[in-house]
Amino acid sequence: MRSLTFLVGISALALAVSPPAQEPDVLRRAAAILGVNAIKTLEFKASGVNFTVGQNFTPKDPWPPVTVKSYRALINYESGGMRLELLREMGATMPRGGGVPFFGELPQIQMVSRDYAWNAPVPVAPPVGAGPATPCTIPEAGGTSWAGPGGSSEPAPAPESQVECMLTLWAIPQGFIKTAIANKATTKKLANGTGVSFTIGGKYNMTGIINAQNQLASVRTWIGQSIMGDMPDRD
Numbered sequence: 001m002r003s004l005t006f007l008v009g010i011s012a013l014a015l016a017v018s019p020p021a022q023e024p025d026v027l028r029r030a031a032a033i034l035g036v037n038a039i040k041t042l043e044f045k046a047s048g049v050n051f052t053v054g055q056n057f058t059p060k061d062p063w064p065p066v067t068v069k070s071y072r073a074l075i076n077y078e079s080g081g082m083r084l085e086l087l088r089e090m091g092a093t094m095p096r097g098g099g100v101p102f103f104g105e106l107p108q109i110q111m112v113s114r115d116y117a118w119n120a121p122v123p124v125a126p127p128v129g130a131g132p133a134t135p136c137t138i139p140e141a142g143g144t145s146w147a148g149p150g151g152s153s154e155p156a157p158a159p160e161s162q163v164e165c166m167l168t169l170w171a172i173p174q175g176f177i178k179t180a181i182a183n184k185a186t187t188k189k190l191a192n193g194t195g196v197s198f199t200i201g202g203k204y205n206m207t208g209i210i211n212a213q214n215q216l217a218s219v220r221t222w223i224g225q226s227i228m229g230d231m232p233d234r235d
Helices: 025-034 160-170 171-182
Strands: 041-051 065-076 081-091 106-112 114-117 186-190 193-200 204-212 216-225 229-232
Touching: 025 171, 025 193, 025 204, 025 216, 041 193, 106 160, 114 160, 160 204, 160 216, 171 193, 171 204, 171 216
Parallel strands: none
Antiparallel strands: 041 065, 065 081, 081 106, 106 114, 186 193, 193 204, 204 216, 216 229
């Protein structure tokens, strides 16, 4: 199961934080450092590389890399929603291996709100031959359309993306601490800090480690992936 169990029941999360007296001290201290109780919205911007899962040319090769020119995540913890904007770029030669082929720039927008996920149309036509993959959607599942002439201006439902998008939202440090408190997480002393674990939707397990400085050092969960099967997805 891919380490990020994104699939259903996330809307059942109780976002109300338990009274401080009922929270483990380690969670209270981590929440204070991150300012969790005061945070309602977050915005992340980044660039880098992502990889086509399970599509390496040989078992010894890495997954095919794709340049991410820009990444933007807009998160609202009050509504349990997130908007992901991704601009990927492929050069003149694709890396060896599988994956949906495209050349040039490929904009992608995906949104999630509790039980629902959908792909939003993009304002610029994708390059010829570009596949419809979106941030939380496997390539073969469908994706972003073009809102220009001849394209569709309507958002497209993406139920297969809801779990992974929602678990991404709650795997971010502030989201993890909020959800751990709301779901009465258990804690356990470890050699490298304190282990924190809880279950979402009665089915999906999330674990994390808070270090000696009361900082969230790692988060892990699991999700099923169409090629790799069950695999870890976040660390």
